[in-house]
Structures are given as structure tokens and as C-alpha cells.
Amino acid sequence: EIVLTQSPATLSLSPGERATLSCRASQSVGQFLVWYQQRPGQAPRLLMYDASKRTTGIPARFSGSGSGTDFTLTISGLESEDFAVYYCQQRSSWPLTFGGGTKVEIK
Amino acid sequence: QVQVVESGGGVVQPGRSLRLSCTGSGFTFNNFGIHWVRQAPGKGLEWVAVISYDRVEHYGDFVKGRVSISRDTSENTAYLQMDSLKSEDTAMYYCLAEGEDRPTGRRVEYWGQGTLVAVSS
Numbered sequence: 001e002i003v004l005t006q007s008p009a010t011l012s013l014s015p016g017e018r019a020t021l022s023c024r025a026s027q028s029v030g031q032f033l034v035w036y037q038q039r040p041g042q043a044p045r046l047l048m049y050d051a052s053k054r055t056t057g058i059p060a061r062f063s064g065s066g067s068g069t070d071f072t073l074t075i076s077g078l079e080s081e082d083f084a085v086y087y088c089q090q091r092s093s094w095p096l097t098f099g100g101g102t103k104v105e106i107k
Numbered sequence: 108q109v110q111v112v113e114s115g116g117g118v119v120q121p122g123r124s125l126r127l128s129c130t131g132s133g134f135t136f137n138n139f140g141i142h143w144v145r146q147a148p149g150k151g152l153e154w155v156a157v158i159s160y161d162r163v164e165h166y167g168d169f170v171k172g173r174v175s176i177s178r179d180t181s182e183n184t185a186y187l188q189m190d191s192l193k194s195e196d197t198a199m200y201y202c203l204a205e206g207e208d209r210p211t212g213r214r215v216e217y218w219g220q221g222t223l224v225a226v227s228s
Contacts, residue, residue: 043218
């Protein structure tokens with residue numbers, strides 16, 4: 001199965017700052033990578049699919065990039081509701097797999 | 108109003124079985140693929156299984172034949188049958204419906220709030 005490694009495990013930033021989250025795959029997943037946000041006590045929600053496409057209702061401060069094995073989620077200008085845990089997931093091959101998550105916390 | 112609701116969780120003894128249900132409303136459920144994802148307490152997300160709109164199934168490697176996914180189109184419901192439960196199956200089990208938002212062409216997902224499964228003697 002494809003292993004996804006997310007870094008850093010924790011990101012401590014202040015509101016308004018830029019967050020850069022990384023997801024690396026053990027083998028190429030093409031562009032078949034999605035990003036999720038999970039706030040405490042809530043179900044995850046889809047942010048990005050196909051590495052760089054925002055789903056409906058996701059603000060433009062979220063952007064995704066990358067292909068193959070290296071991917072980045074960028075949040076430009078953190079707002080209070082953005083402090084959460086972020087997961088990547090590959091949709092390239094079965095079984096689908098998740099990364100271990102990056103927690104974005106308030107500094 | 109779009110809703111996805113899971114049910115069927117609870118406390119179960121090791122070795123027993125449980126069937127979880129996932130019912131969708133407010134969208135064309137039968138056009139969506141249905142996934143189950145679980146999250147052990149304080150841990151990350153783990154993908155369990157999927158059934159496509161045309162009933163193709165895939166499973167996580169850890170399932171090892173203990174899990175079966177199905178759907179009933181007449182009831183807008185999908186099921187996750189779990190057998191030979193172990194303590195490590197203790198988790199919140201989420202259902203999500205994956206498909207396309209027709210007006211925009213974007214992929215959308217509708218998640219439920221989860222149902223908790225606790226495997227304990």
C-alpha cells in the first residue's frame with residue numbers, strides 16, 4: 001500500500017500567518033491526492049481534490065499544489081477557524097490511505 | 108438539506124459482529140460512492156472500505172475478510188458488516204458519500220457525524 005508522510009506533525013502559527021503543510025507519498029500518486037480538515041469534535045471535511053482543486057464552499061485562501069510524490073497545502077492568512085488537523089489521502093490506488101496528519105495550532 | 112446519518116454503533120464483545128448503517132437524504136444517494144472511514148480515540152483517520160454507485164467494492168488491507176460493505180438503493184442506505192471484532196476496532200466510524208456537484212462539476216463529499224464502536228469484554 002502507498003504510505004503518506006505528512007510534515008510537520010505540528011505547526012504553531014499566529015492568525016494572519018501563512019501555513020505550509022507537506023504530504024509525501026512512498027510512490028507516485030499522480031494528481032490523485034485530497035486534503036481534509038478536521039476541527040475538534042467534528043467530522044473531517046473535504047478541502048481539495050486532484051491535488052489543487054477546491055471543493056464547493058472552500059475559501060480561496062486554501063490552495064494545493066504538487067504531483068507525483070510531493071504535495072503542499074497552503075493556507076494564506078490563517079483565520080481562527082483554520083486551526084485544526086489536516087490530513088492528506090491518496091486516491092491513486094487501492095487501498096486508499098491517509099497521512100498521519102498535521103496539527104495547525106495557535107502560537 | 109443534505110444529511111448523512113450513521114447508526115448501529117455501540118459496545119460489543121470481542122469476537123462478535125456488528126452492522127453499521129449509513130442513510131443519506133437531500134441528494135441523489137444512488138449516484139454517489141459510499142466510503143467508511145474510522146478514527147480510533149486520539150488517533151488519525153483510517154480508510155475502511157468503499158462501494159461505488161455500481162456496487163464495486165474495495166477494502167483496507169487490515170480488514171482481512173472481516174468486513175463487508177453493501178448498499179440498498181431502495182432505502183438510500185449503505186451498510187458495513189463487521190465480524191470477529193477486536194479491541195483494536197474500537198473507533199468512531201464515519202460514513203461519507205462522494206460524488207459530483209452537478210451545477211459546478213466539482214467533487215463533493217457529504218460526511219456523517221459518526222457512530223462509535225467500542226469493542227470490550
